[in-house]
Every structure is written in structure tokens, then in C-alpha cells.
Amino acid sequence: MRIEHLSKMFGDFTALSGINLEIHEREFVCFLGPSGCGKTTLLRAIAGLDIQTSGKIEQAGLDISALPPSERDFGIVFQSYALFPNLTVVKNVAYGLENRKLPRGEIRTRVAELLALVGLGDQGDKYPAQLSGGQQQRVALARAIATSPGLLLLDEPLSALDAKVRVYLRHEIRSLQRRLGVTTVMVTHDQEEALTMADRIVVMNQGVIEQIGAPMDIYRRPATAFVADFIGTMNFLPGVAEGPDRVRVGQVVLACDAGDAEPGAQVTLAVRPEDIALQDVKSSAENAFEVEIGSMEFLGSFFRAELADEAMADTRLRADWSINLVRRHGLEQGQRLHIALPRDRIRVYPQSSLHG
Amino acid sequence: MANLTATESAGRVRPKLGRDDWAMRGLMVAIGLYLIVSLALPLYAMMSKSFEIYAYQPQLIEFQVNEGQGWRPVLNALDLGEELGVLKRGELVTTADGRLQATRFFPDFSFLSETRYRIRNTEPASGGFMIRGTRIVHDEWVEYSSGDFRRVTLRPGISTGLGNYLSYFSTPALFTSIYNSLTIALISTLVTVSLAFGFAYALTRSSMPFKGAFKAIAMVPILVPSLLPGIALIYLFGKQSLVLKVLQWMFGEEAVAGLWTSLIQGAYGPTEIYGPIGIVIASVFFTFPHALLIILTAMAIADARLYEAATALRAPKSRIFWTVTLPGARYGLISAGFVVFNLVITDFGVPKVIGGQFNVLAVDIYKQVIGQQNFQMGAVVSVVLLIPALIAFTVDRFVQRKQVAQLSARAVPYEPKPNRRFDNLMLSYCGLVAVFILGVLAVCQYAALIKFWPYNLSFSLNNYNFDVMDGGGWEAYGNSIRLGFYTAICGTALVFLGAYLVEKGRGFGYGRAGFQFLAMMPMAVPGMVLGLAYIFFFNDPANPLNGIYATMGILVVCTVTHFYTVSHLTAVTALKQMDPEFESVSQSLKQPFYRTFGRVTAPVCAPAILDISIYLFVNAMTTVSAVVFLYSPDTTLASVAVLNMDDAGDVAPAAAMGMMIFYTNATVRLVHAFLTKGVLTRTQAWRGR
Numbered sequence A: 001m002r003i004e005h006l007s008k009m010f011g012d013f014t015a016l017s018g019i020n021l022e023i024h025e026r027e028f029v030c031f032l033g034p035s036g037c038g039k040t041t042l043l044r045a046i047a048g049l050d051i052q053t054s055g056k057i058e059q060a061g062l063d064i065s066a067l068p069p070s071e072r073d074f075g076i077v078f079q080s081y082a083l084f085p086n087l088t089v090v091k092n093v094a095y096g097l098e099n100r101k102l103p104r105g106e107i108r109t110r111v112a113e114l115l116a117l118v119g120l121g122d123q124g125d126k127y128p129a130q131l132s133g134g135q136q137q138r139v140a141l142a143r144a145i146a147t148s149p150g151l152l153l154l155d156e157p158l159s160a161l162d163a164k165v166r167v168y169l170r171h172e173i174r175s176l177q178r179r180l181g182v183t184t185v186m187v188t189h190d191q192e193e194a195l196t197m198a199d200r201i202v203v204m205n206q207g208v209i210e211q212i213g214a215p216m217d218i219y220r221r222p223a224t225a226f227v228a229d230f231i232g233t234m235n236f237l238p239g240v241a242e243g244p245d246r247v248r249v250g251q252v253v254l255a256c257d258a259g260d261a262e263p264g265a266q267v268t269l270a271v272r273p274e275d276i277a278l279q280d281v282k283s284s285a286e287n288a289f290e291v292e293i294g295s296m297e298f299l300g301s302f303f304r305a306e307l308a309d310e311a312m313a314d315t316r317l318r319a320d321w322s323i324n325l326v327r328r329h330g331l332e333q334g335q336r337l338h339i340a341l342p343r344d345r346i347r348v349y350p351q352s353s354l355h356g
Numbered sequence B: 001m002a003n004l005t006a007t008e009s010a011g012r013v014r015p016k017l018g019r020d021d022w023a024m025r026g027l028m029v030a031i032g033l034y035l036i037v038s039l040a041l042p043l044y045a046m047m048s049k050s051f052e053i054y055a056y057q058p059q060l061i062e063f064q065v066n067e068g069q070g071w072r073p074v075l076n077a078l079d080l081g082e083e084l085g086v087l088k089r090g091e092l093v094t095t096a097d098g099r100l101q102a103t104r105f106f107p108d109f110s111f112l113s114e115t116r117y118r119i120r121n122t123e124p125a126s127g128g129f130m131i132r133g134t135r136i137v138h139d140e141w142v143e144y145s146s147g148d149f150r151r152v153t154l155r156p157g158i159s160t161g162l163g164n165y166l167s168y169f170s171t172p173a174l175f176t177s178i179y180n181s182l183t184i185a186l187i188s189t190l191v192t193v194s195l196a197f198g199f200a201y202a203l204t205r206s207s208m209p210f211k212g213a214f215k216a217i218a219m220v221p222i223l224v225p226s227l228l229p230g231i232a233l234i235y236l237f238g239k240q241s242l243v244l245k246v247l248q249w250m251f252g253e254e255a256v257a258g259l260w261t262s263l264i265q266g267a268y269g270p271t272e273i274y275g276p277i278g279i280v281i282a283s284v285f286f287t288f289p290h291a292l293l294i295i296l297t298a299m300a301i302a303d304a305r306l307y308e309a310a311t312a313l314r315a316p317k318s319r320i321f322w323t324v325t326l327p328g329a330r331y332g333l334i335s336a337g338f339v340v341f342n343l344v345i346t347d348f349g350v351p352k353v354i355g356g357q358f359n360v361l362a363v364d365i366y367k368q369v370i371g372q373q374n375f376q377m378g379a380v381v382s383v384v385l386l387i388p389a390l391i392a393f394t395v396d397r398f399v400q401r402k403q404v405a406q407l408s409a410r411a412v413p414y415e416p417k418p419n420r421r422f423d424n425l426m427l428s429y430c431g432l433v434a435v436f437i438l439g440v441l442a443v444c445q446y447a448a449l450i451k452f453w454p455y456n457l458s459f460s461l462n463n464y465n466f467d468v469m470d471g472g473g474w475e476a477y478g479n480s481i482r483l484g485f486y487t488a489i490c491g492t493a494l495v496f497l498g499a500y501l502v503e504k505g506r507g508f509g510y511g512r513a514g515f516q517f518l519a520m521m522p523m524a525v526p527g528m529v530l531g532l533a534y535i536f537f538f539n540d541p542a543n544p545l546n547g548i549y550a551t552m553g554i555l556v557v558c559t560v561t562h563f564y565t566v567s568h569l570t571a572v573t574a575l576k577q578m579d580p581e582f583e584s585v586s587q588s589l590k591q592p593f594y595r596t597f598g599r600v601t602a603p604v605c606a607p608a609i610l611d612i613s614i615y616l617f618v619n620a621m622t623t624v625s626a627v628v629f630l631y632s633p634d635t636t637l638a639s640v641a642v643l644n645m646d647d648a649g650d651v652a653p654a655a656a657m658g659m660m661i662f663y664t665n666a667t668v669r670l671v672h673a674f675l676t677k678g679v680l681t682r683t684q685a686w687r688g689r
């Protein structure tokens, strides 16, 4: 599936612009972005429910840009599930199978198979309102895959559920998708969901794609400051480029890959809290300097320390350290210590790109 | 170069329409066309009729006389007429049926004389003249013996202009009706809205008992034709006043007589029941439930948190009333006001029965058309009546939109706390209103069951012997029930399908906006105007639909159209509450739209569908205003029979027939309530959890 130069206007408002994207066979792709960034709009364009203003969509080599939904090949699950309230679970799932000249017996077998697949084999005669949210979600899923579509579209399928059910269903959906081998696009604003489920993530912001890549890729090497900020936690340090591999923050000069930043240009450095390494006092490692622990916060499975030093002017660094490490080094508030920012974990962005 | 082709391929995408899209658009256009044919075109026909002027055109007619000595010089009819004082320039206007005898131009005419006459119409397209019903359409001289010449008449020609309006506004007997109508509507609106607000206040803010019963009683007036309260008032306060009889029986004849004559019955004063007072009381009766429903909706959404806050601030009850209750209900009050205003100003039944000599617009239309056969003037009055109705309608739509916005805000429902004194006060108020409403029905039923008020008070069923009276007899009752069923079935199907297509269709924005507009129009058109417009449109022999004139068909079409808007809005509200993604899912499952419509949409909306059908049935049973112009001897209706029997002086049978309508509607309502419950428990098991 290919999307080229796609854009969508609602009157004067540009909801999507210049979207280029390729989705491979059997892949699980997540559209991730803050709410209102156009994820649903893109999904609905792919479905043909709200056709794009311009641009092209190809599926299996065919141009489907202008086709109505009924002439495309997809199954869809909405945030609301849109289960038919007056039909039983069995009839909901069978809905797309009827009217296709299939023998009744075959439909019955197929529905039973699907319900077993989503773990609802014994709930077939209930009405949707008699099921829990998670069960409803699975009925919607079974209905969407009943006709074996070539593409499965999921719009925030888990966002209406409790945290526990959500985590459980993530795995369910993912393993189901693997088993069926159906190409899947899922919309979500929950980065954890995207990071754990997707083969590839499409990070979107204000109607444009910021980055496309595998979860680890996006986490490790965010292409833009927006992605860096949106995914995970990130320290941002204002700096001035001093050469192709040197950036000064306050009085500290850090070795890093400054890319094509001109010497003297204002840049923003980004480093993840968990990448901040604790150094031995006498160490002369690269990018090592001394800071003071401003505060320590226990976040359940790790400590988050806030680090500051005159040398770095007003900038504060957050560092995530394991309980183990904190205990071993006896770290506490007010303590001074040496840290290092590993060179290959520092990303440099032009200054204007964040909050710009 | 590669870039260039890329931008070109990025041109606007024109969505391809699927089979469903075409089918849905086609159906929507078809229903839209129905509304155009059943509403827009008739209104247009009526408008153009109101500008049609019929006037004699003597300036185009020439005479020649031969008394045996050869033809005398040619005479122009206008000059001749003016000379003789037969007609005046500028006063040639007449009606479509106006005829002027040619012999009037010859004062010494004798049909026995040997004199021969010639007449010529110099302009064949004009009105010209006719003999024995045959129009002469050429411009040649025609010669007649005196025996034939006396049968020659001049016909008026048609022209367009503001003439009818000018004559309307220069006839005080006609244009004072505007003032009368506005006054009556305004007073009735104030009274009804105040009473209904009090009632709604009691239902929502007190914890008095019997709320359900009171609400049911308050809805009763919807089930009867608006003629009925008029009839009841005649019995209560008319020449043979029931109230007077009771008072006399209680206090003795002399004690009451003087006071009564001067106060209530006063044939000498402005307090006579025939006239504005009667109209206002009867109008309040029949508009009360409409106002109550709107105000109740507005008050039911009051936010309990506001009350809690006000009580916490120790605001006195009266202060809470003025600062919380009233502002919260204001859109409801305004909206109810305009709805009542519209109902009263366009109502025909009440002023017809009890208006006496007090002229109002709706009755004027009837008088012009039925009484004087002056269709042009009827059209003019209709256009005049359209204006206030249109304004009230527009303002109401505007206000309702605001109310919806208010409704969607999240509010905690208010639970009134018991307060003995307040609750008792509210209970007695509601009791009074209930007594008034039920009293009207009781009086009508009593009148229908006694032999001859006030002289023979024994019970009899004579008044139900409709077949010996003018008005259509029992057949009329049967016709009404048929009309009710046809209207309910055809109307519900049409309205719900139309609402579905406009709500759930894809794209076609202009088409859907146009359809919405068409669907809102009927509410702005008073029944009398609609009925008259149908005469102009469907009675035209050149209209291919002329065939349905004077059949049950035209009554069904007229009634469905007349009550289209409210039904449409009910359907739209129900459809809006459905998940818009049902359609998306069905499309992705490649199911045709009619399957989703039949298996999901319609069953889920079953309660709304039943509501619409009962609304149409009840209104078809009670409506008078539109159908009064359209029934034929074979299709007389019960409601029209009430009108005609009352007109003929058979007031008791009129009351009897009115009560038959009530019992029918009440029965149907009960069946409906039963069905709704059945539908809810059977097909909608999913609703409850």
C-alpha cells in the first residue's frame, strides 16, 4: 500500500498535508501523535470514508484514491466499536458474511471460529450492552476480520478501556495480527501502545509526518525535536555549536555529532534521562562533568534525579537511575557527583524546531 | 520534470460514487421532489393567484346597431358605458366569475324589436365576450338578432398586479383582521405560556403526588380538534349557559340573573363569549400541551448544582426562582411563546366556532373562498397570514438551536425536596388546570348524551345518529380513521426514510442542505394556506396530477405535508443519537445501505418511528384547517363534520362527533403506549443492562 502527496482540507483548515507513506504486506503500522494531529483523518482517507482533497492511495498496485469504502478492501474497528446494539454477538460478527451467497452452515462455522479466536466462544447469544468493554472490543475485531480483508484499520481501539485490560488486549491484538498475517494500521495517541505493538511507527504532528521508523529507531534516534519530546522523556539543553562535533552548553563543552550546524549557531541538545551515566570521581571520560543532585524522586521502579550546576547555567538535567545503582552509590539530595553524557546518545537539533 | 508530474497527480481527487451513493441520492431527490410538488409548487400557484386581477375590458369591445336604416357608426363600449353610467373607468375590477350583460349598454333594448346588433372583440387574447357559455375568440364582427343579443355577456380579462392587495388594504372589514389576529395570538400566548410554566414548575420543582396523571391530563387537548373547546364554551357560557343554570339552581334564579347578564353573558358588553374572550380561552386550551412539552424539556435540563449553590448561599426561594429557574427556562419560554403564537394565529377551528362577528385572518380565508368564491382575495389573505407565521417560525428555529447547545452541557438532574405547603399549593394549581381540561371534555360528552339542552335533559343517543345530519355521517368518521392510518403509514415511511438519507448520506452537501430546507418549510405554512394552495395547484385541469383532486389521495398528501416538519425533526433527533460509524462499518463489510437501514437503523429507532406514526395519526384525526378546502362528498372527515354540524346549528351532534375523535385518539394512544413498551422489551432487550 502506498500513499503519495496526500492532503486533506476541511474548508480552510489543513488537516493533512504532504503525506507520503508505504505500508508493507503483513506489517503492523501505528499512527502516533497528539490528539487532533490528523491520525483519524488519515485513517478515514485510507478507508475512503472521508476522501482526501488531493493525493493518491494505491492498494495492491491499484489506484483506489477515489473509490467509495464499499469498493475497497478493509475491515475497521472504531473507538466506539459501533457494534449493532439490537443484534446479538453472533449476528454482529456474521453481518458481513451474509448477503454473499454463503451457505448458512458455513457462516455459522466461520462465526464460531472467529469467536473462539477472540476468546468469546460462549458469549455468542448476548447483546453488546451485556458485554464488558474489552469483550465488545473483541467482538468488533471479530466482525472486522470476518470477511478476511486485506487491510485492518483500528482507530484508537483500546482507548476506552481500563489500563489493565488495555495492556492485556495489546498482546491479544498483536498476536492475532501475527497469526492472521493481516496488514494492520492502528491509530493511537498512546506512545507506549505504539512502541510495544508496532512494527513501524508513523509519528504525526499538525497534519504532517514527523518520522517513520521502527519503535527502537524512533526512540533512539528521533528525527525531530518534536518526536524526541513526544516519545519517552527527554532532557533538552540549549547550546551553541562550536564545530562539527562540539557543542557548548553553559561552560561545558560536549563532544557530539552536531550535523550541519554552523559554528556559532544556536542548537538544542537532547539526551534521555536513562542515558546519563554515573562516573567515578577521577574519571576523565568524554563529556564528563560535575553536578549537584537538586532533588530525588522515587517513581516506583527507579529514581529520577534532578541535576544542576553553575557550569551549565540554568539548565537542569533529569537522570533516571535504578534503585540498585542509587543504593550502591548512596546517592542523596545535595550530593555532588560526576556524570557523563555518552556521545552517541546525544542528539542535536536546530534550535527553532521545538516550540517554534 | 519528475516534480512537475508529481504535483499534477496531486490534483483534486473527485470521489467516485458507489451504487449506494447513487441510490441514496436518487431517493433523497425523489422525496425532495415530493416536497416540491406538495408544497413549493402549490404555494407558488397561490402566490401568483394573489397577483391575478380580473377586470372588464370594455375599451376593447365595439358595438354597432342597425335599426333597419343601415349600420350606425361604431361605438366603443367604454365610452358608451361611461356616458350611460353603466361603468366607470378605474372601477372595472371584478372576480373570475364576473359577467356584464351587453344589453346594459342599450337602455332602450327590447328583445322583441327588429333591431340587429354587432359586437367585436378587438383583442382576441383579452376577456372579450361570450354567448350561451361559449367564448368568442376571434376579432371579427359578430352579428346577433335582439333575441340573441340579450344573451351576450362581457367577460373580465386577467392581468397581474398589486390590485388585490390594494383593495385588501383599503377594505377595513378585511385588514382589521390583521390587528384582531395579532391581538388574540399575543394574549393567548401570554396566558398559555404563563399557565404552562406554572404547570411545568410544579412537575419539575415540587414533589407533589400524581405527577404522571397530571402530565397525561395536560396532553389531552392534543387528542381533540380545536373546534371542541369552542363548543364546550358555548355550552358553558353561551345563550343557554350551563354555568348559569347551575348557579341558578344553587342560589335561586333572581339572585343570579342580573349579575350574570351584566357580567358574563352580557350581550351588551365586550364580555360575550362569542368573540375575543371565547377565542382566547379556547386557544389556551388547545395550545397548552404544546407549550407545556417545550417548557418541560427546557426545565428538565436544569442543573442541580446551580440550585445547591444557591441554597448554600442561603438565597431565599423567590430569589432562586428569579436568578436560577427563570433564566434556565428562558429559551424554552421564548420557544413555547413563538410556537403558541403560531398555532393561535393560524388556527381556524376556534374562531370559526366561537369567533362570532370577530374576524381573524384564518377565518377570512375560509369566508372569502367558501362564502364568496373570491379565490384571489383568499390568496391575498393567505399571503398576509404567511408573514407572521414565517417570522414566528424563524425566530423559533433560531431559539431552539440555542436550547440544543444548552442541552448538551453536562448537568446533574435536579431532585426536588418535599415541602408540604409548596407542594400543596402546586397540587391545587395543577388540580385547577386539570379540572378545566377535563371539564371541557365532560361538558361536550354531557351535551352529546342529552336529548335537547336545556329543555329536555333525558339521556339519549340521538345525537350520534350522524347519518341524518349534514356533515357526512358515520362515513365521515370511517374516512377519518382511514385518513389517519394512510397518513401514519405513508407519512412515517416517507419522513423516516427522508431523514435517514439526509442524516446518513455521504457528500452531496448542497443537496442535503436543500432537502433540510424543504423539510423545514411545512411548519411555516399555516393549514388554511396549504389547503387553499392545493386548490389552486391540483384543481388546475392543466396539472397532470389533477386526478388526485377530490380523492382520499389529496387528503393524505396534504396531511403528510402539513405535519412533515415535526415528524422530520423527531426522526432526525433519533438518528443523530445513533453512532455515525454504523454506516461506515456496513460499508466496510460491503453491505448495501438498505440492509443496514432495515436491520439496524429502523429497529433501533423503533420508538421514534412509533412516535411519528402516532403523531401523524392523531393530527390526521383532528385537523380541520387544510382539509376543509379539499374534501369531497365521498371523502368527508369527522373533524370537518364537527365543523359543518356546528355551522348548521347541530351543536350537540358536533360535540358527539368531537368526542368520538377523542375516544379514537385516546385508544390509539393507549395501544401505542402498549406497543412501545412491547417493542422496547422485545427488540430492544439490549437497552437495559
Ligand SMILES: Nc1ncnc2c1ncn2[C@@H]1O[C@H](COP(=O)(O)OP(=O)(O)O)[C@@H](O)[C@H]1O
Residues within 6 Å of the ligand: A010, A013, A015, A033, A034, A035, A036, A037, A038, A039, A040, A041, A042
Ligand atoms: N469533519 C471535520 N470538519 C472539520 N474539521 C475536522 C473534521 N474532522 C476532523 N477535523 C479537524 O482535523 C484535525 C484532525 O482531526 P483528527 O484526524 O480527528 O485528529 P486525531 O489525530 O485526534 O485523530 C482536528 O483539528 C479536527 O478538529
Ligand SMILES: [Mg+2]
Residues within 6 Å of the ligand: A039, A040, A041, A156, A187
Ligand atoms: Mg482520532
